[in-house]
Amino acid sequence: MDFNDSPEEARYRTKVAAWLAAHAPRFEAGPDIKPNSAAWVRLSKAWQKVKAEAGYAGITWPRELGGQGGSMLDGVIFQQEEQRYRVPNVLFQVGMGMCLPTVIAYASREQTQRFVGPALRGEEVWCQLFSEPAAGSDLAGIRTRAVRDGDEWIVNGQKVWTSYAQYSDFAIVLTRTEPSVPKHAGLTMFWLDMRSPGVEVRPIRTLAGDEDFNEVFLSDVRIPDSQRLGAVNAGWKVALTTLMHERLAIGKPPEHAGIEQIIALAKSIRTESGGMLLDAADVRDSIARYYVNDAGLDFLRMRAQTALSKGLPPGPEASIGKLVMAKTRQDLAAFALDLLESGAIIEDDDRSVLSTLQQTYFWAPGLRIAGGTDEILRNIVAERVLGLPADYRPDKDVPFNQQ
Amino acid sequence: MNFQFSNEQEALREQLQRLLKDGPARCRAVMAAGDSHDRALWKSCVELGLTAAAIPEADGGLGLGVMELCVIAEEVGRALAPVPIASSALYATEIIRRHGGEAAALWLPRLAAGEAIATVALTEGTGSWDAVPSAVVVDGKLSGSKLPVSDPHADVAIVSARSEEDGRGYGLWLAPLDHRSVVRRSVVAVDRIRRHAVVEFAATPVVRIGKQGEGANLVDGMMDSAAILTAFEQLGGAEAALLMARDYALQRKAFGKPIGANQAVKHKLADMYARIELARGHCYYGAWALDVGSAELPRAAAGARLAATDAFVFAAEEAIQLHGGIGFTWESDCSLYLRRSRLLAQMVGSRRRWTSRLVNALVAV
Numbered sequence: 001m002d003f004n005d006s007p008e009e010a011r012y013r014t015k016v017a018a019w020l021a022a023h024a025p026r027f028e029a030g031p032d033i034k035p036n037s038a039a040w041v042r043l044s045k046a047w048q049k050v051k052a053e054a055g056y057a058g059i060t061w062p063r064e065l066g067g068q069g070g071s072m073l074d075g076v077i078f079q080q081e082e083q084r085y086r087v088p089n090v091l092f093q094v095g096m097g098m099c100l101p102t103v104i105a106y107a108s109r110e111q112t113q114r115f116v117g118p119a120l121r122g123e124e125v126w127c128q129l130f131s132e133p134a135a136g137s138d139l140a141g142i143r144t145r146a147v148r149d150g151d152e153w154i155v156n157g158q159k160v161w162t163s164y165a166q167y168s169d170f171a172i173v174l175t176r177t178e179p180s181v182p183k184h185a186g187l188t189m190f191w192l193d194m195r196s197p198g199v200e201v202r203p204i205r206t207l208a209g210d211e212d213f214n215e216v217f218l219s220d221v222r223i224p225d226s227q228r229l230g231a232v233n234a235g236w237k238v239a240l241t242t243l244m245h246e247r248l249a250i251g252k253p254p255e256h257a258g259i260e261q262i263i264a265l266a267k268s269i270r271t272e273s274g275g276m277l278l279d280a281a282d283v284r285d286s287i288a289r290y291y292v293n294d295a296g297l298d299f300l301r302m303r304a305q306t307a308l309s310k311g312l313p314p315g316p317e318a319s320i321g322k323l324v325m326a327k328t329r330q331d332l333a334a335f336a337l338d339l340l341e342s343g344a345i346i347e348d349d350d351r352s353v354l355s356t357l358q359q360t361y362f363w364a365p366g367l368r369i370a371g372g373t374d375e376i377l378r379n380i381v382a383e384r385v386l387g388l389p390a391d392y393r394p395d396k397d398v399p400f401n402q403q
Numbered sequence: 404m405n406f407q408f409s410n411e412q413e414a415l416r417e418q419l420q421r422l423l424k425d426g427p428a429r430c431r432a433v434m435a436a437g438d439s440h441d442r443a444l445w446k447s448c449v450e451l452g453l454t455a456a457a458i459p460e461a462d463g464g465l466g467l468g469v470m471e472l473c474v475i476a477e478e479v480g481r482a483l484a485p486v487p488i489a490s491s492a493l494y495a496t497e498i499i500r501r502h503g504g505e506a507a508a509l510w511l512p513r514l515a516a517g518e519a520i521a522t523v524a525l526t527e528g529t530g531s532w533d534a535v536p537s538a539v540v541v542d543g544k545l546s547g548s549k550l551p552v553s554d555p556h557a558d559v560a561i562v563s564a565r566s567e568e569d570g571r572g573y574g575l576w577l578a579p580l581d582h583r584s585v586v587r588r589s590v591v592a593v594d595r596i597r598r599h600a601v602v603e604f605a606a607t608p609v610v611r612i613g614k615q616g617e618g619a620n621l622v623d624g625m626m627d628s629a630a631i632l633t634a635f636e637q638l639g640g641a642e643a644a645l646l647m648a649r650d651y652a653l654q655r656k657a658f659g660k661p662i663g664a665n666q667a668v669k670h671k672l673a674d675m676y677a678r679i680e681l682a683r684g685h686c687y688y689g690a691w692a693l694d695v696g697s698a699e700l701p702r703a704a705a706g707a708r709l710a711a712t713d714a715f716v717f718a719a720e721e722a723i724q725l726h727g728g729i730g731f732t733w734e735s736d737c738s739l740y741l742r743r744s745r746l747l748a749q750m751v752g753s754r755r756r757w758t759s760r761l762v763n764a765l766v767a768v
Contacts, residue, residue: 001470001691002405009404263766281755288758291765292681292710299684302406309404313751317680324677375666381676382669386649388666 003302005077006309012074016056016081024085031351034359035088036212043169046251057120058096065104065116071306073163094163095119099172102242103191106229111191115170123297128218128242129159129173129192136161137376139174140183141400144218146175146190148225153177153190155198155221159369165201165214168194172242173218178233179401186400187235190223197221208362256329259291261353262336265381269339277339286335293328297321312314316385322367323377330364333357406687412474419478422447427736430596433485439556439598441485441518448484449517454492458500469694472497473686476632480639487520487597490554493632495521495561498625499577502613505712506577510559511600513714520555524549524602525622526579531752532629533622536573538564544606545578553694553750555580555587555600562609563618572616576609584608594746596739627704629751631689634711637747638679638686644740645675648722655727668725675718682707682714705761712748712757719744 005013033039051057058367060075061067100119104112118124135141143147144157155175165171171192178186192199198221203211230238266278266287277283279311300321306316336357337344348355368374382388395403408416422444429441448454456471458464472493479488496514499507499521513519530552538547543566552560558578565573571759580587584607613621629682649672652663662668690709692700718743723730730737748754 001407001687001694003691005404042699111762132673259765267766279761284762285758287765288705288709288761290705291761292713294682294686295706296710297687299406299688300680302404303684305404307404317683320673320677323673324681373671376510378670378673379666380671382663383607386651386672386676388652388669388672389661391666392660392664 007228009073009077009309013077013081016078019054019056020081023054024082026088027088028086029088033088035350036210040088041091044088045122047087048087048092048120052121058116061104061116061120066120067116071311073305076305076308077166089126090120091164091167092119093261094128095168099126099128099170100193100227100365102172102189102238105241106189106238107191108226111227114150115146124169125164125167127162127165127168127171127194129162129171129218130239131161132158132243133160137373140187141395142174142176142187144173144175146177146188146223148177149222153188153220153223153338155190155192155223157218157301159216159218160204161213162201162216163213165216166203166211167210168282170194171216172229173240174235176400177235180399181233182397182403183395183400184236186233187239188232189229189235189238190227190229191229192221192223192244200376206339207365208359245266253369256363257333257336257353257357259294259332260286261356262290262332262339265336265353266337285338290328290332290335293324294332297325297328300324316381319381319385321380322371323397326364326367327374329360333361334366337361355361406684406691408470408474412523414468415471416474416478418451418473419453420481422451423478423484424481426484430483430485430739439485439554444484444650445486445517448486448488453488454496454517454531455493455515458496458511458515462500463515465515471600471666471691471751472632473635473690476635477639477686480636481643481742483596483640483643483743483767485523487554487557489597489636490522491557493636494523494625494629495557495559497632498523498561498575498612498621500522500566501624502575502621503577506610506612510577517557519624520554520557520562521559522552522554522580524552524560526550531756532626532750533619533752533756535619536563536565536747538562538604540564540574540576540609541565543575543608543610545604545609546606548601548603549598550601551590551592552587552602553588553597553601554601555598560602561606561612563622564609566615569616569618574615575612575618575621577612578604580606582607585706592746593749594742596743597746623684626752627700629692630704630708630757631686631693633747633751634682634686634689634707637684637711637715637744640673640740640743640747641679641682641715644715644722644737644744645672645679645716647740648672648718649726651726654752662725671721674713675721677712678717682710685710693712701760702764705757705764707759708751709754709761712754715744716748 027043029043033043047283055068056078058067059078063069103115109137130139134143146153146155173190173192173195175188176186177188198219200217202215204213204215205211267276268285269277270333271277271280300317304318307314344354349360383390429444433441452465453475455464456467456475460466476493499510514521526534527537540546545562547564549562559581560578562576562578563573564576584605587600587604589600652668653661655662688705692703695705723737723741726737729735
C-alpha cells in the first residue's frame with residue numbers, strides 16, 4: 001500500500017498545482033459574490049474559460065472532441081487540487097458531467113462538434129430535464145409527453161428540481177413517446193434549446209434559502225427529430241448512460257463542516273466548570289464517531305482512485321459514498337450547532353465556522369435526496385452488491401396508460 | 404496511490420481461504436473434543452508459513468511484512484479458525500521480534516517452525532493490556548497471577564511485572580508456561596473456541612523484553628500493532644456474519660417470499676455492508692501506517708480499532724436478528740460470531756481507551 005502518487009501522477013499534480021496557484025486566486029468568489037447571483041455566473045464562466053484555454057477542461061474527454069485525452073485519474077487529480085480554492089465550478093457540473101457525455105454518445109458528429117467547444121469554454125450552460133412532480137426515485141414514471149408531428153415532436157409537461165435551468169442555454173430532456181407500453185419502454189431523450197418558445201423556468205427556493213433549482217414548464221415546445229438522442233422509445237437506456245456518469249463523480253465534496261471545525265469549536269467553548277468542551281467524554285465520543293465516517297469516506301475515495309489508476313472501474317463499495325456522506329454531514333453539523341447552544345440561533349452569512357455549519361446543516365436534507373435518496377441507495381446496495389431480490393413492482397409489465 | 408493489497412498478498416489470501424474453509428465446523432469439533440485447538444489445522448498453518456510470515460529470514464522466518472499479517476488476520480477472523488494464530492503470530496511474535504533481544508534469537512526460530520506457541524499475559528482480572536501490573540519480578544523470578552490469558556496452552560508468554568530496576572514503571576518479561584512453578588487453571592470465556600485460563604506464577608524464571616521500566620511504552624506500541632491486526636480479524640468476522648445473514652435472507656421464506664425481498668431486511672444488510680466497507684478503509688490505513696512506521700500510527704490504529712469493533716459487533720448482532728429464532732440457538736453459527744465479536748471487543752482495550760487515543764491524536768495535529 002502506498003498513498004503517494006506514481007512518478008507520472010506526481011508530475012501531473014505538480015504541474016496542475018503550479019498552474020492553479022498562478023491563476024485560481026483571481027477567480028475565487030469573495031464574500032461580495034453570492035452563489036447564484038449574476039456576478040457568480042459571470043465568475044463561473046470566466047473561470048471555466050481560463051481552464052479551457054490552459055487545457056484543464058474536459059481533461060478525460062477524447063482529443064478529437066477537444067478534450068485532453070487524459071485518464072480518469074488525471075481528472076481526479078485536477079479536481080483534488082482545484083478544491084483547494086474557492087473557485088466556482090458547480091455551474092458546469094451537470095453539463096460537463098452528465099449532459100455532454102450523453103450528447104457525445106448519442107448525437108450526430110456535427111451536433112457533437114457544435115456543442116463540445118462552447119461547453120468546455122463555459123460559454124454555454126446545460127441542465128438536465130429529468131425529474132417531475134410525480135416521478136422522482138421512480139424516474140421512468142415521467143409524464144411529459146412528446147408527440148410526433150412530421151419532422152418535429154411537440155412536448156408538453158412539467159419538470160422539476162432542475163439545477164441551474166435559469167442560466168442554461170441547452171438541456172437534455174426525457175419524454176414519454178409511447179404510453180401504451182410498460183413505463184421503461186416508452187421513453188425518448190432529446191436535446192433542447194432552452195430559449196425555444198414554450199419553455200418557462202421558475203426558480204424554486206430551497207429550504208437552505210438558495211435558488212439554484214427550478215421548475216420548468218414545457219408548453220407545446222417543438223423539438224426537431226434531428227435533436228433526438230438514441231432511438232425512439234430507447235430513452236431509458238440513454239438516461240442510464242447519463243446517470244452512470246453521475247456515479248463516477250468521486251472527487252472530494254466541496255467545502256463543508258468537518259472534524260477540524262468541530263475540534264476547533266470544542267476547544268474554544270468552555271464548560272460550566274471552566275474546562276474545555278473538548279475534554280468532555282461525550283464530546284470526545286462524538287468526535288471519534290464522526291471521524292470514523294469522515295475519514296472512512298476519504299478511504300473509499302482512495303480505493304476508487306486506486307482502481308482508476310489501474311484502469312479499472314471503482315469497486316462496489318463506491319456505491320455507499322453518498323449514502324454515508326449525506327447523513328454524516330447532517331449529524332455532524334447538528335452536533336456542532338448543539339455545542340454552540342443559543343450562539344447558533346442567529347444565521348451568520350459571513351464565512352465563519354458558524355455559517356459553514358449552518359449551511360452544511362440546512363443543505364444536508366437535500367443531499368440525502370438528490371442523486372438517489374438514502375432509501376433508493378440502500379436498495380441499490382442490497383440488490384446490486386449483495387444480490388438480494390428486487391422489490392415487488394406491480395407496474396413493471398403494465399402499459400403506462402393503464403396504471 | 405495504491406490503496407489495496409498486492410497480487411501476491413491476494414494470492415496468499417486465496418490459499419488461506421482454501422485452507423481455512425469450514426472454520427465453524429472445525430470450531431465445533433474442537434469444542435466437542437475439549438481440545439485447546441485444531442492440531443491438524445495448526446500443522447497446515449505452519450506448513451503454509453503463517454507462523455513464519457513476519458519473522459526475519461535470519462531467524463528462520465519468511466521475512467514477509469505487516470501486510471501479509473493483515474491478510475492472515477482477516478482470513479483467520481473470517482473463518483474463526485480454531486488455532487492460536489492471533490495470540491502467537493499476531494500479538495506475541497510481533498513484540499518478541501521487535502524488542503526480544505537475545506530472547507528473540509532463541510524463540511523466533513522455534514515460533515517460525517511452529518515448534519512453540521506464544522501468547523500474551525498482561526491483564527490481571529480487570530482493565531486493558533496497559534493496566535499497571537501487580538505481578539513482581541525479584542532476582543529474575545516472576546510471582547503473581549494473570550487473567551484471563553488467551554491460548555494458555557502456549558509454551559511461552561509475554562508478561563508485565565514490576566521489579567526494583569523498573570523504578571516507578573514496569574517491565575515486560577518472557578515467561579515459560581511449562582515450568583513447574585506455573586499453574587494454569589482453565590476458565591470459561593465468552594468465546595468458547597479461544598481457550599482462556601488463570602495463570603499463576605510462583606518464582607518462575609523469566610527473561611526481560613525491552614529495557615528497564617519500558618513496559619508501558621512497549622505495551623503502548625504493541626497495542627497499536629495489535630489493534631490493527633485485530634481490526635483485520637474483526638473485519639473478516641464481520642464480512643462472514645454479513646454473508647451468512649445475506650444467504651439466510653435469500654433462502655428463508657415468510658409471507659410467500661424470501662425475507663430478503665423486504666426493504667427492512669435489505670436496508671439492514673446494506674447498513675452492515677456500509678459499516679464494513681468504512682472499517683475496511685480504516686484497516687488499510689492502519690496497515691499502511693504500521694508497515695511504514697508512520698507518525699500517524701496512533702490515529703490510524705485507533706480509527707481501525709473503533710471502526711472494526713463497531714462493524715463486527717453490529718454485523719454479529721444483526722445477523723442474529725435477521726436469522727430470527729434459529730439465530731439465537733447454540734447450534735447456529737451466529738452464536739460463534741457474536742461470541743467472537745464480544746471477545747475481540749473486550750481485548751486490546753475498550754472503546755473509551757481508543758476514543759481517547761484517537762481524539763488526542765486528532766487534536767495534536
